[in-house]
Amino acid sequence: GAVVSQHPSRVICKSGTSVKIECRSLDFQATTMFWYRQFPKKSLMLMATSNEGSKATYEQGVEKDKFLINHASLTLSTLTVTSAHPEDSSFYICSAGVDFGAGTRLSVL
């Protein structure tokens, strides 16, 4: 079974709303988890490293105020896309260890 659980799998929202995506490590305690973004037919782009109990480390060009990451426990990291706009529509994927969640497809209308 899946060792990384990600929810929801799909979100459709109106422009201006915020969307929260959860990522859970099911079989080990993950001090770090990772968030990626992927556009159609493009490669994975690392957005940030989620660090348990401390601030996330964002990759260059990723707006930390736009993509809020919280890693309050060793098994849960959340990514909140704040004030989402159509250009934020993408496939968001989390990982813990070497395993990926199933991904969340975000569509902003």
Place this chain on the structure above:
Amino acid sequence: QKEVEQNSGPLSVPEGAIASLNCTYSDRVSQSFFWYRQYSGKSPELIMSIYSNGDKEDGRFTAQLNKASQYVSLLIRDSQPSDSATYLCAVTRAGAGGTSYGKLTFGQGTILTVHP
């Protein structure tokens, strides 16, 4: 130079043939190497990991690692149409044995098409 390089393809092979996917990396300190398969619209799925020079076989898959040449490859024997996907190579400095490998650096992926 990209940190992890793969030929983007597409690589097209007939059903039953051997598909050979290649990857080079620039960080000489890399210790752990992974191959992922990603179907269209899905997240990556780990199919092979390799940590030591040489070959590692798992079913129809064989991973090959040459740290001196900074080269890792994946062979798929008896290719099936269901193997058609994008294959991602990933490397990290972390060694084997733990659950946390730190940040993985990915190649851009090779698209494989297996035609009947």
